[in-house]
Amino acid sequence: MKLLDVENLKVSFPTRTGVFDAVRGVSFTLGQERLGIVGESGSGKSMTGRAILRLIRPPGRVTADRIAIEGEDILSMSEKQMRSVRGQRISMVLQDPKFSLNPVMRVGDQITEAYSVHAKSSRAETRRKALEMLEAVSIRDPERVFRSYPHEMSGGMGQRIMIAMMLIPEPKILIADEPTSALDVSVQGQVLNIMDKLVQQRGMGLILISHDLNLVSSFCDRVLIMYAGRIVETCRADALHDAQHPYTRGLLNSLPRLDEPRTQLEVLKRDPAWSEAPSVSGAS
Amino acid sequence: MSSLRNWLITDTPTSRRHAQLASFYHGWLEFKANRLALLGLVILCLLVLIAALAPWIAPHSPFSQDLGNRLQPLGSDEHLLGTDSLGRDLLSRLIYGSRITLYIVALVALIAPIAGLFVGTVAGYVGGWTDTILMRITDIFLAFPRLILALAFVAALGAGIENAVLAISLTAWPPYARIARAETLSIRRSDYISAVKLQGAGALRIITKHIWPLCIASLIVRITLDMAGIILAAAGLGFLGLGARPPSPEWGAMIAEGRKFILDFWWVATVPGLAIFTVSLAFNLLGDGLRDVLDPKSNK
Numbered sequence: 196m197k198l199l200d201v202e203n204l205k206v207s208f209p210t211r212t213g214v215f216d217a218v219r220g221v222s223f224t225l226g227q228e229r230l231g232i233v234g235e236s237g238s239g240k241s242m243t244g245r246a247i248l249r250l251i252r253p254p255g256r257v258t259a260d261r262i263a264i265e266g267e268d269i270l271s272m273s274e275k276q277m278r279s280v281r282g283q284r285i286s287m288v289l290q291d292p293k294f295s296l297n298p299v300m301r302v303g304d305q306i307t308e309a310y311s312v313h314a315k316s317s318r319a320e321t322r323r324k325a326l327e328m329l330e331a332v333s334i335r336d337p338e339r340v341f342r343s344y345p346h347e348m349s350g351g352m353g354q355r356i357m358i359a360m361m362l363i364p365e366p367k368i369l370i371a372d373e374p375t376s377a378l379d380v381s382v383q384g385q386v387l388n389i390m391d392k393l394v395q396q397r398g399m400g401l402i403l404i405s406h407d408l409n410l411v412s413s414f415c416d417r418v419l420i421m422y423a424g425r426i427v428e429t430c431r432a433d434a435l436h437d438a439q440h441p442y443t444r445g446l447l448n449s450l451p452r453l454d455e456p457r458t459q460l461e462v463l464k465r466d467p468a469w470s471e472a473p474s475v476s477g478a479s
Numbered sequence: 480m481s482s483l484r485n486w487l488i489t490d491t492p493t494s495r496r497h498a499q500l501a502s503f504y505h506g507w508l509e510f511k512a513n514r515l516a517l518l519g520l521v522i523l524c525l526l527v528l529i530a531a532l533a534p535w536i537a538p539h540s541p542f543s544q545d546l547g548n549r550l551q552p553l554g555s556d557e558h559l560l561g562t563d564s565l566g567r568d569l570l571s572r573l574i575y576g577s578r579i580t581l582y583i584v585a586l587v588a589l590i591a592p593i594a595g596l597f598v599g600t601v602a603g604y605v606g607g608w609t610d611t612i613l614m615r616i617t618d619i620f621l622a623f624p625r626l627i628l629a630l631a632f633v634a635a636l637g638a639g640i641e642n643a644v645l646a647i648s649l650t651a652w653p654p655y656a657r658i659a660r661a662e663t664l665s666i667r668r669s670d671y672i673s674a675v676k677l678q679g680a681g682a683l684r685i686i687t688k689h690i691w692p693l694c695i696a697s698l699i700v701r702i703t704l705d706m707a708g709i710i711l712a713a714a715g716l717g718f719l720g721l722g723a724r725p726p727s728p729e730w731g732a733m734i735a736e737g738r739k740f741i742l743d744f745w746w747v748a749t750v751p752g753l754a755i756f757t758v759s760l761a762f763n764l765l766g767d768g769l770r771d772v773l774d775p776k777s778n779k
Contacts, residue, residue: 248677250673250676250677275681278679278680278681279679280679281676281677281678281679282677282678282679283679286677286678287677289670289673289674290670291670294669294670294671295670295671295673295674296671296674297671297675297689297693298671298693299692299693300688300689300692305675308675308678308680308688309675309678309679309680312684313679342495360674360678361678364678
């Protein structure tokens with residue numbers, strides 16, 4: 196069964212000048228795979244991630260023909276039921292660990308908070324589990340980190356802590372919203388590898404939202420390319436460099452490449468027809 | 480002594496506790512550099528000591544009347560600060576009065592910020608109509624002059640220290656609610672609140688566990704700066720006969736008694752007046768110093 200099935204998802208925000216459609220009819224499915232969503236700023240990729248968790252803040256509106264997790268429709272769920280879906284079945288790693296960890300709570304308390312509420316296990320058991328999880332994300336001295344505050348951690352450590360925190364309730368789907376864009380290049384690969392390893396081990400589905408084409412093409416199985424709230428193209432990640440759509444080609448051509456040095460990089464020329472074209476289905 | 484000092488100001492702490500102590504010591508040094516704040520702290524420590532040891536240091540009972548010795552001047556035998564119109568020793572009354580002052584201040588400082596924190600965070604976090612309604616109620620309370628509103632409450636509830644505490648708390652919470660709301664508005668949009676939300680946390684958990692701890696620092700500073708106002712309000716109510724009941728040695732009530740003969744026996748009203756003045760000033764100085772130390776935005 197598909198872990199996630201999204202059909203005709205729309206997110207819109209009423210503004211003074213009319214309704215702004217951030218996501219305009221996106222459909223895709225996710226199995227036990229690594230799905231990349233790429234696109235420029237404002238293309239609706241983060242909104243898609245948040246809409247799946249129903250975390251779009253009012254006045255934003257989410258509509259869809261169907262959003263189903265393991266066959267279960269979440270659009271009809273109450274807010275209370277939704278709370279047990281968040282974290283337990285779908286989790287999300289946010290962009291910058293500096294802002295996504297509460298500065299006045301110890302790391303250990305933050306990691307265990309959600310778990311201890313839902314799993315109702317003993318304190319010692321929860322603690323053991325958290326330390327195990329910290330070790331799984333390659334933190335060397337988990338005992339010390341468990342007792343520290345977020346400001347005592349480096350960015351890479353913070354993001355690994357975030358991953359530990361999101362994976363401890365063992366969700367089925369992990370959405371990573373630009374998890375490495377706030378990190379140093381040298382740490383990026385490390386964090387992605389840890390995330391990849393854990394996702395593989397647990398048989399989870401991963402949605403990686405990014406604007407880094409190279410990263411996505413080397414890391415994911417399948418890629419959706421979004422433009423102006425729609426999916427313009429979907430392809431296998433290793434075949435991304437053979438993509439057909441002019442927008443994808445434009446994005447690829449505006450990147451410098453080591454094997455094809457050029458004196459001048461191309462500038463993306465936008466065609467209004469792209470945003471009018473119907474969304475491509477991202478079903479695998 | 481100097482080795483302990485060196486151990487405390489070292490740049491290379493050897494353990495976690497050491498680092499904590501050192502950081503605490505640095506805060507203390509910064510606070511100590513502010514001489515006036517230190518003076519405030521010393522006065523308040525003395526006040527707490529006096530209140531705690533009142534039965535042992537007071538030379539007389541604060542209630543025992545001696546009509547033969549009424550209105551003795553300052554420095555008379557046995558009565559260092561003189562006696563009032565019923566011959567009660569003013570120094571003893573002053574010492575016992577410090578207990579009442581501290582009692583009122585402590586209770587108000589507990590009730591008002593907690594009430595304000597609750598209203599402010601709920602309004603800020605929930606937003607929408609809840610926010611509008613709660614904040615307009617806060618505005619209404621803010622629109623009343625403080626002492627007048629407290630007066631109305633005491634008049635309705637009856638005189639007495641507990642009712643005075645309640646009345647002062649009712650008038651003191653709105654500023655806390657505003658501060659807490661402002662803090663909440665900036666906190667609730669932050670990523671770590673999104674992070675706990677997408678782990679499935681509900682509104683109650685987010686407010687109590689994630690927003691309250693972050694609001695507390697700014698509230699503490701505000702409390703210390705408010706203390707003087709609370710003391711003055713309590714003394715004002717006592718002066719008007721709406722706070723502590725007459726035999727109890729509340730400073731405001733003592734001034735009210737001394738007022739009748741202020742021209743001939745000026746010290747009866749002046750002595751408690753000076754006490755109120757000193758303690759309010761001490762709280763203000765302390766609050767100022769604490770703000771400098773606790774404010775995370777000041778450059779260190």
